[in-house]
Amino acid sequence: MTGLLVTGIGVVAPTGVGVEAHWSSLVRGEPAIRPIEGFDTDQYGVTLAGQIRDFDPKAFVAPQLMVQTDRWTWTSLAAATLAAQDAGYEAPEDAYATSVFLAAGSGGNEFSQHEIQGLWAKGPKSVGAYQSIAWFYAASTGQLSIRDGYKGPSGVVVSEGAGGLDSIGWARRVARRGTPAVLVGGTEAGVTPYALLCQATSGRLSTATRPEDAYKPFDHRANGHVIGEGGAILLLEEPGAARARGARQVWGEVAGYGATHDAHHHEDPAPDATQYARAIRLSLADAGVTPDEVDLVLADGAGVPELDALELEALQRVFGGRATPVPVTAPSSWTGRLMAGGSALNVATALLAIRDGIVPGTAHLDDPVDAPGVDLVQQNRVQDVGTVVVLARGFGGFNSSLVLRRHQEEQAA
Amino acid sequence: MSTPTPSGRRVVITGIGVVAPGSMGREGFWEMITAGRTATRRITFFDPSRFRSQVAAEVDFDGRKLGLTAHEVHRNDRFVQMAMVAADEAVADSGLTFGAGGADDAPDPDRVGVTLGSAVGATMRLENEYVAVSDAGKHWLVDPRYATRFLHQALVPSCGATELAVRFGAHGPATVVSTGCTSGIDAVGYGAQLIEDGDADVVIAGASDAPISPISMACFDTIRATTANNADPEHASKPFDARRDGFVMGEGAAVLVLEELDHARQRGAEVYCEVSGYANRCNAFHMTGLRPDGIEMAEAIGLALDQGRIDPDEVGYVNAHGSGTKQNDRHETAAVKRSLGPTAQQVSMSSIKSMVGHSLGAIGSIEIAATALAVKRGVVPPTANYGVPDPECDLDYVPNTAREQKVDVALSVGSGFGGFQSAIVLASPTRRSA
Numbered sequence: 001m002t003g004l005l006v007t008g009i010g011v012v013a014p015t016g017v018g019v020e021a022h023w024s025s026l027v028r029g030e031p032a033i034r035p036i037e038g039f040d041t042d043q044y045g046v047t048l049a050g051q052i053r054d055f056d057p058k059a060f061v062a063p064q065l066m067v068q069t070d071r072w073t074w075t076s077l078a079a080a081t082l083a084a085q086d087a088g089y090e091a092p093e094d095a096y097a098t099s100v101f102l103a104a105g106s107g108g109n110e111f112s113q114h115e116i117q118g119l120w121a122k123g124p125k126s127v128g129a130y131q132s133i134a135w136f137y138a139a140s141t142g143q144l145s146i147r148d149g150y151k152g153p154s155g156v157v158v159s160e161g162a163g164g165l166d167s168i169g170w171a172r173r174v175a176r177r178g179t180p181a182v183l184v185g186g187t188e189a190g191v192t193p194y195a196l197l198c199q200a201t202s203g204r205l206s207t208a209t210r211p212e213d214a215y216k217p218f219d220h221r222a223n224g225h226v227i228g229e230g231g232a233i234l235l236l237e238e239p240g241a242a243r244a245r246g247a248r249q250v251w252g253e254v255a256g257y258g259a260t261h262d263a264h265h266h267e268d269p270a271p272d273a274t275q276y277a278r279a280i281r282l283s284l285a286d287a288g289v290t291p292d293e294v295d296l297v298l299a300d301g302a303g304v305p306e307l308d309a310l311e312l313e314a315l316q317r318v319f320g321g322r323a324t325p326v327p328v329t330a331p332s333s334w335t336g337r338l339m340a341g342g343s344a345l346n347v348a349t350a351l352l353a354i355r356d357g358i359v360p361g362t363a364h365l366d367d368p369v370d371a372p373g374v375d376l377v378q379q380n381r382v383q384d385v386g387t388v389v390v391l392a393r394g395f396g397g398f399n400s401s402l403v404l405r406r407h408q409e410e411q412a413a
Numbered sequence: 414m415s416t417p418t419p420s421g422r423r424v425v426i427t428g429i430g431v432v433a434p435g436s437m438g439r440e441g442f443w444e445m446i447t448a449g450r451t452a453t454r455r456i457t458f459f460d461p462s463r464f465r466s467q468v469a470a471e472v473d474f475d476g477r478k479l480g481l482t483a484h485e486v487h488r489n490d491r492f493v494q495m496a497m498v499a500a501d502e503a504v505a506d507s508g509l510t511f512g513a514g515g516a517d518d519a520p521d522p523d524r525v526g527v528t529l530g531s532a533v534g535a536t537m538r539l540e541n542e543y544v545a546v547s548d549a550g551k552h553w554l555v556d557p558r559y560a561t562r563f564l565h566q567a568l569v570p571s572c573g574a575t576e577l578a579v580r581f582g583a584h585g586p587a588t589v590v591s592t593g594c595t596s597g598i599d600a601v602g603y604g605a606q607l608i609e610d611g612d613a614d615v616v617i618a619g620a621s622d623a624p625i626s627p628i629s630m631a632c633f634d635t636i637r638a639t640t641a642n643n644a645d646p647e648h649a650s651k652p653f654d655a656r657r658d659g660f661v662m663g664e665g666a667a668v669l670v671l672e673e674l675d676h677a678r679q680r681g682a683e684v685y686c687e688v689s690g691y692a693n694r695c696n697a698f699h700m701t702g703l704r705p706d707g708i709e710m711a712e713a714i715g716l717a718l719d720q721g722r723i724d725p726d727e728v729g730y731v732n733a734h735g736s737g738t739k740q741n742d743r744h745e746t747a748a749v750k751r752s753l754g755p756t757a758q759q760v761s762m763s764s765i766k767s768m769v770g771h772s773l774g775a776i777g778s779i780e781i782a783a784t785a786l787a788v789k790r791g792v793v794p795p796t797a798n799y800g801v802p803d804p805e806c807d808l809d810y811v812p813n814t815a816r817e818q819k820v821d822v823a824l825s826v827g828s829g830f831g832g833f834q835s836a837i838v839l840a841s842p843t844r845r846s847a
C-alpha cells in the first residue's frame with residue numbers, strides 16, 4: 001500500500017519564506033542564526049536566535065485578522081498558503097475533505113505577554129477582546145480552518161520538538177478514517193522576552209555570542225542550542241485523491257512513522273537510547289524498510305553533549321550493522337531549534353534532498369565527536385537520496401521517527 | 414465518507430479518575446452530580462472584585478495530600494498535578510499494574526500510550542511567574558533573576574503527558590492534545606484511535622485544565638462569554654434555561670484507562686463501557702461564534718454513531734456541552750435534533766456544567782467520565798438550576814433531579830473556540846454480544 005503523498009510544502013523559516021528560498025539558503029550555507037533583533041537581550045545570557053527575516057505578514061494575512069492574532073498564527077497562515085499554492089490545491093467542494101492537523105509548542109507568545117502585562121499594570125479592562133482566541137494552542141489551527149473553509153477532523157498535538165512529526169502520525173489516522181487531504185506541520189514564534197526566558201530555564205540554550213560557537217550538534221564543542229521561529233506546513237494527500245485532482249507534483253511519500261516515550265523527564269533523563277532506537281525501528285518496520293536501505297538520516301541534533309551522545313547511540317543501535325555507515329546531518333544547526341516547527345521544517349528539507357540529490361551539511365561541525373557506524377555530514381554532499389529517516393525529540397522524553405520515500409509512479413496494471 | 418474502525422480492534426474504558434470541583438475523587442463527583450449539587454462559588458483564588466465575572470467552580474486541591482511528592486508539586490503547574498491525581502485514581506480503579514515488578518498480567522510498557530488534553534496548559538503558572546519577572550507588569554524585558562527553573566515545562570504543555578508517562582513507565586506514543594474546549598473529547602478519541610490502529614493496548618487518556626486566574630477570567634470578561642450573575646454564585650450556571658447569561662469558569666481533570674477489549678477480557682477487568690465511535694469536525698465559521706443550525710456538530714455526531722454502527726434511536730442519553738451561553742445551547746439543541754431526528758424528542762440530555770462549571774479542555778474528559786458512569790450505573794445526572802424554559806431549547810434536559818434510566822448508548826459532545834465540534838459514543842458492553 002502506498003502511503004500518504006506530500007504534494008505541497010510551505011516554509012516560513014529563518015532560512016527564508018518559501019520552499020525554494022529555504023533550500024537555497026541552506027545549500028549555500030547562509031547564516032540564519034544571528035543576534036536577536038526586536039528586543040534587548042542583555043539580561044538573558046542568550047543573544048542569538050534564528051529569526052525570520054523578509055517576512056511581510058501583510059502579504060498573507062488580512063489586516064483585520066492580523067490584529068486578532070499573534071505572529072505565530074501569521075507564520076502558520078502564510079506557510080499554509082504557500083503549501084496550498086505549491087500543491088495547486090483549492091478547497092474541494094466537500095468542505096469535510098480537508099483537515100488541519102498542526103503541532104504547537106508555545107502558543108501566541110508576544111500577544112499574550114502584552115495582554116498579561118496590561119492586566120497587571122492597568123487592570124482587567126485593559127485586556128482586549130482577542131486574547132481568548134490569540135494565545136491558546138489551537139489558535140492557528142482554528143484560524144486556518146476558518147480562513148480556508150476546511151471542515152475536516154482537525155487537531156493540535158503538543159509534544160514539544162517532536163510535534164511536527166507527530167502531526168503527520170495523526171494525519172495518517174485521519175486519512176485512514178476517510179479524510180483524503182490533511183495539512184500538517186506547524187510553526188512557532190517564541191523569540192520574545194518572556195518565551196525566551198521560559199526556554200532558557202531548560203538549561204539547554206547556548207550562551208555563546210558568535211553563531212559559529214553556539215549551536216554545534218555532534219561537535220566536541222557542543223554547548224547547547226539556539227532557539228528560532230517559524231517552521232513548515234505541508235499538504236498530505238491520499239494517493240487516489242491526489243491523482244483524481246491531477247496534483248501537479250509529488251514531493252515524496254510518507255512511508256513509516258513511530259513514536260515512543262522515554263518515561264523519563266529532563267531532571268532524571270533516560271539512561272540510554274533504548275526508546276529512541278525503538279521509535280526508529282518502529283518507523284522502519286512500518287515502512288517495510290531495512291536499515292541498509294536508508295540513504296540519509298536527518299537528526300534531531302540537540303547540541304547538548306549528553307543528548308547528542310544518546311542520539312548517536314540510538315543511530316548505532318539501529319544502523320550499526322550496515323556495511324557502510326549511515327549519512328547523518330542536522331539541518332536545525334542552520335536555523336536554530338524551532339520547537340514544533342523544527343521537525344516540520346526538517347521534513348521539508350528531507351524532501352528537497354530527495355528531489356535534488358543534495359545533502360546539506362551540519363553547520364559549524366568542525367570537530368565531530370567519535371561516532372562509530374555513523375557518517376556525520378560536515379559539508380554539503382551530492383548523493384542519490386531515495387529514502388530518508390527524519391528524527392525528532394521533544395523536551396521531556398518524546399521520541400519520533402518518520403520515514404520518507406521518493407514516490408514511484410505506479411505502473412499501469 | 415465514514416470508515417468504521419479499520420482493524421476491528423475495540424476499545425473499552427476500564428478505569429476512571431476524577432478531580433472535580435466540590436467533591437473528592439470519582440465517587441464524590443458522582444454523588445455530587447447525581448444529587449444535583451452545584452460547586453460554583455465566588456472566586457477565592459484571587460480578589461475578583463474588579464472583574465465582570467466573579468464566579469467559578471474551584472477545586473479545593475492539595476496535591477501533597479493526594480499523594481504527590483514535594484518535587485512533583487514544585488515542578489508542575491496545577492493542571493499537571495490534577496492530571497496526575499486523576500490518573501492515579503483511574504489506574505487504581507482499572508486494577509492494572511505498571512512498571513517493573515508488576516503482576517503477571519501487567520501490560521507491556523511499550524504498548525501503553527498517553528493522550529492528555531488541555532486547552533490552556535500551565536497558564537496559571539505562566540501568569541504567576543510573569544507577575545514576578547515583570548514586577549507586576551512594569552517591565553516588558555522580564556528579569557530572569559526572578560524566574561524559577563521550571564518555566565520551559567510551563568511554556569509547553571506536553572509536560573503533562575511526560576509526567577503521566579513517567580508515572581506509569583509508559584513507553585508507547587505520548588502526546589498532549591490541545592484543541593481548546595474539545596481537548597478532553599479529542600484526547601480520549603485519539604487515545605482510542607491509538608488502540609484501534611494497533612499502536613497501543615492501553616492508553617491513559619484524559620484532560621486537565623486549571624484556568625481560574627486573572628488573565629483567563631479577564632479574557633472571557635471582555636467578550637462577555639462568562640456569567641455576570643455574581644449575586645447568586647451557586648445558581649450562576651444555567652444551561653438551557655432562558656435566563657442563562659454565560660458560562661461559569663471551572664477547573665479539574667479526569668483520566669480514563671482505555672484498553673483493547675480482548676486485553677481487558679483476558680485479565681477479567683471490569684468494563685464501564687465501550688468507546689464505540691468518535692469524530693470531530695470544524696465549523697470553519699468563526700473563532701467564537703456558532704451558527705444556530707448546528708450542522709457541523711450534527712455531522713460529527715452522525716459520523717461517531719456510524720463508526721459504532723449505531724442507529725440514532727439507540728441513543729438514550731446525551732451528555733451535552735451545555736455551556737450556558739445563549740448561542741451554544743441553541744446551537745447544540747439544533748445539532749442534536751438534526752443528528753438524532755425524532756429520537757431527540759425522547760432522549761435525556763443534560764449538562765453537568767450546571768454543577769461543575771466549564772473547565773475548558775478538561776471538561777470534555779470529566780463529561781466522558783460522567784457519561785461512562787451513567788451507562789454503567791443506569792443513572793442520568795441532571796441539569797441543575799433549570800427553571801425557565803427557552804423556546805429555542807425545547808428538549809428534555811433532565812431538570813434538577815437525576816433520573817434512573819438504563820442507558821445502552823450515550824453520546825458526549827463538545828464545542829469550542831476555533832470552531833471545533835466533537836462527539837464520542839459510549840455503549841454498554843451488554844448492548845451487543847461480541
